[in-house]
Amino acid sequence: MRAQVLQRIAPIEDGPLQYSSSVEDPKVGPHDVLIKIKACGVCHSNLHMIEGEFRVFGVPSKLPIIPGHEITGVVAETGADVEKWHVGDRVGVQVLYEACGTCEFCLTGREQLCVNKKVTGETVDGGYAELIAVPSDFVYAVPENLHAEEAAPLFCPGVTAYRAVKRADVRMGNKVIVLGVGGVGHMSLQFAKLAGAEVVAVDRSPGALELARDLGADVVIPPAELDEHVSKYGKPDVIFVHAPAQPAIDQAFKSIKRGGTVLMAVLGKISVVFPEEYSVVTSVIGTRSDMLETLKLAAMGKVKVKAKSFPLSEASLILERLKRGEIAGRAVLVP
Ligand SMILES: [Zn+2]
Ligand SMILES: [Zn+2]
Structure with a gap:
């Protein structure tokens, strides 16, 4: 099969990701389904892994590896013991590839915290490819009314944002600030709206702010105007940090209301916030039930994915653009 294979850890511009047309097809175990991939989202954490920022967590756990963990496709083959899925079913795969149970x-x-979990594209081969074999208990039906390319990002940013909004305990009438309207940010602003919050979206890019407004943000502003907004209209109850930059994190802790919650969805240092009370919450992907609830809300049209498709052969180029902050919403690779 064709696939993008990470050969070594290096800056993306140095070409560590190689497009190959002679990768061995995945082996299909008795409990697996083989999926013909239709789309795979390009995640910031793919970039973190490729460039070595996840080495401290032992990721990737093998090299070479095929990255990618927000996947949709069609079942092409089922293992001998698989009853639930059939050839032709439209399915998706999330970051949680398998948990021990x-x-x-x-x-x-809390299976997403499983100590023996396998992670798609980080500890096992992922979705920057034509095929993937996945344990059948960790495969999900893609809603009929969603296109494969728009559904793919539900399997990482979608479920991550859904769980993050639950973890941050967003309530009706809360004021919520979302810093960074990228893959996860454009979803969490919608889930926060669904939870009944007033949402302020903050991003450097005018395109991202336009997207945020389209998706229902009440206020959209560039970072430079956040201080003025907060002093004029009040501090927020919850801040989501999705912009992977230290200034955004510092801004969050400066702006949060007493008793409020900062949801950290990026790597970075947290400044000291004594002597007031704050909660700092982190969140990691979601369980299978979070995933099913995310898909249900998307099928009902309650949240929308902003996805733009590119050929799988262009993965490195897209990752470079993501690094430069040039992607609004989510880029999706199509084999
Ligand atoms: Zn992701
Ligand atoms: Zn476990």
């Missing part, structure tokens, strides 16, 4: 976290409904 027996550890403390799996047994308490």
